[in-house]
């Protein structure tokens with residue numbers, strides 16, 4: 231039996247409206263972490279910070295006063311939003327999430343509710359407007375990242391210990407509400423908010439406020455897409471309420487990790503956000519450890535879509551507004567594959583076929599077309615395909631070269647697709663046309 235909750239999930243099951251269907255169809259996004267942290271870029275006084283670059287203010291070697299003066303140097307003279315949008319479009323991203331304000335509290339827009347904004351920098355001008363316009367012109371939706379944690383704001387409290395804290399907390403909630411309404415008023419074409427920094431007690435213990443805030447934002451901008459990280463229920467449960475029901479429009483907990491199987495996503499919409507190095511979101515001059523390759527990113531993207539989720543790849547522009555070479559090359563390499571094979575990603579969904587070792591199935595949502603995206607060609611060169619019951623196979627086409635293939639019928643609902651060429655530098659995509667119908671006793675193709 232369920233617990234009576236006032237501020238738990240208000241909906242069982244996924245949203246079915248057009249705005250959510252659009253978000254679901256896009257599948258591939260670009261995250262951008264850009265702000266003052268790109269100035270130190272993970273280094274200070276000749277020492278290297280091993281944490282995430284956007285967290286450098288919390289490093290014992292970085293005096294808060296020193297960090298809090300950095301805005302006086304922020305002057306991205308090479309910022310070119312049209313170029314940023316063109317790069318994202320070429321990569322095949324269909325939506326973008328931009329940090330309007332990260333934990334440090336610095337606003338990339340000239341907010342009237344704060345002095346700690348781009349208006350106080352040498353650049354002076356709004357950065358978000360030109361970015362949103364350029365991305366929208368390139369046919370890319372924009373969502374706004376907003377950190378509730380705000381290290382700069384005098385009223386931010388991680389926890390409320392006394393009456394003074396509670397008064398500050400109330401003032402801070404008004405500030406948050408004002409800034410979010412301001413962002414929607416200034417940038418009416420945005421499609422959603424991506425909230426972060428909602429794990430402190432001060433937020434977790436006021437589920438009512440987060441619930442009312444979500445409803446307030448929906449009333450200002452119907453159709454907004456907001457993930458599960460915003461809210462807590464009145465018992466402090468986050469993402470899933472005290473009855474285990476997802477709050478918000480999609481599960482937003484997949485940060486630098488992916489679900490393993492379809493069982494892990496519990497039928498919910500979800501999104502994964504991923505860094506190129508192990509754990510850097512803002513620009514860090516020295517990437518340490520493993521830097522993901524094009525094929526690694528493609529596998530994460532395809533795996534996410536095969537499990538009914540979205541995948542968002544992070545970029546951390548430099549303080550001058552340009553991108554590091556590794557990110558430029560990655561974007562180009564991903565785009566090359568997406569140009570030919572993106573059809574298997576966009577509008578992709580869980581196929582309902584039994585997973586095979588060679589890779590992933592992706593169903594074109596609502597159709598009988600199922601794509602095989604092959605990452606691991608077996609030494610035999612033969613790809614096993616087991617169709618679900620009452621599914622007949624009516625066509626097999628290799629996407630590259632649009633070549634028809636003739637599978638070998640193995641028995642009942644099983645086939646082998648024999649690949650002539652076992653050498654490939656990129657994932658191979660094969661389109662299966664299926665039909666509802668008995669698996670006849672002699673193969674169907």
Ligand SMILES: C[C@@H]1N[C@@H](c2cn(-c3ccccc3)nn2)[C@H](O)[C@@H]1O
Nearest residue numbers: 263282284285332426427485503511
């Ligand atoms: C999307 C990512 N979320 C921010 C983050 C993650 N974390 C964090 C904090 C404690 C444990 C695990 C993750 N803190 N801030 C990162 O700074 C980046 O913005």
